[in-house]
Amino acid sequence: MARTVIDLDEEIVEQAMRVYGARTKAAAVRAAMEEGVRLRLRRELFDAIDDGEFDDVFAEIRSQTGPRNPDGSLKREDGASAA
Numbered sequence: 001m002a003r004t005v006i007d008l009d010e011e012i013v014e015q016a017m018r019v020y021g022a023r024t025k026a027a028a029v030r031a032a033m034e035e036g037v038r039l040r041l042r043r044e045l046f047d048a049i050d051d052g053e054f055d056d057v058f059a060e061i062r063s064q065t066g067p068r069n070p071d072g073s074l075k076r077e078d079g080a081s082a083a
Contacts, residue, residue, distance in 0.1 A: 013025050022028035048054060067075040 008025070008029070013028055016022065016028035016032045017025065020028050020031040022031055064074075069075055
């Protein structure tokens with residue numbers, strides 16, 4: 001872990017400590033940064049899904065998953081079995 005000196009707004013740090021239940025400023029800043037990064041990565045994933053970047057992956061997953069017949073083959077909506 002790196003040690004970095006930065007200027008922070010005391011009021012925001014106090015709010016972060018309260019929101020995250022952190023006992024130290026460092027813990028509050030870490031928690032806020034972790035949450036911010038997770039949210040941004042999730043947003044980037046949803047944007048990529050909306051842009052169709054995962055259509056091929058989802059098509060493959062859909063073709064290999066779903067309800068199964070007693071013999072283990074996939075059930076299809078038309079009643080046919082998939083190999």
